[in-house]
Amino acid sequence: MPPHRPTPNDTFYDLVYAFVRRVPPGRVVTYGQVALELGAPAAARAVGYALHYLSVSPPTDVPWWRVINAQGRISLKGRGAAADQQREMLEAEGVRFVDGRVDLGRYRWWPAEA
DNA sequence: ATCGTGACGAACG
DNA sequence: CCGTTCGCCACGA
Numbered sequence: 001m002p003p004h005r006p007t008p009n010d011t012f013y014d015l016v017y018a019f020v021r022r023v024p025p026g027r028v029v030t031y032g033q034v035a036l037e038l039g040a041p042a043a044a045r046a047v048g049y050a051l052h053y054l055s056v057s058p059p060t061d062v063p064w065w066r067v068i069n070a071q072g073r074i075s076l077k078g079r080g081a082a083a084d085q086q087r088e089m090l091e092a093e094g095v096r097f098v099d100g101r102v103d104l105g106r107y108r109w110w111p112a113e114a
Numbered sequence: 115a116t117c118g119t120g121a122c123g124a125a126c127g
Numbered sequence: 128c129c130g131t132t133c134g135c136c137a138c139g140a
Binding site for chain 1: 119120121122123124
Binding site: 011012013035040041042043044045046047049050 | 134135136137138
């Protein structure tokens with residue numbers, strides 16, 4: 001895990017943040033989808049890595065909670081309360097969870113809609 | 115230039 | 128519907 005990062009503002013990460021900022025409330029996108037939209041189909045993992053830093057530097061205008069995995073589930077690797085918090089944030093926006101999963105066919109957002 | 119890292123993901127069994 | 132395996136990646140060291 002690359003410790004600290006001052007945010008150069010022109011890296012792949014910044015592109016991730018820019019894209020996620022466009023996701024409207026009550027909608028979601030997947031890590032792989034973001035990577036795809038950014039032209040790096042296989043960089044889903046890097047996307048998650050990028051969002052990881054948001055929790056490190058609190059004040060964020062990036063709606064990171066709207067990014068979930070391809071199964072429509074909240075990714076919970078090395079995060080405690082963050083995961084539960086994410087689900088709460090989404091439900092507060094109206095996103096329904098059925099059996100711990102989100103119906104991507106219904107909540108997934110595509111930039112074309114914007 | 116090379117390596118380790120992990121909020122991923124598709125493929126298996 | 129699990130848990131595992133393996134491939135892929137950007138980034139900092």
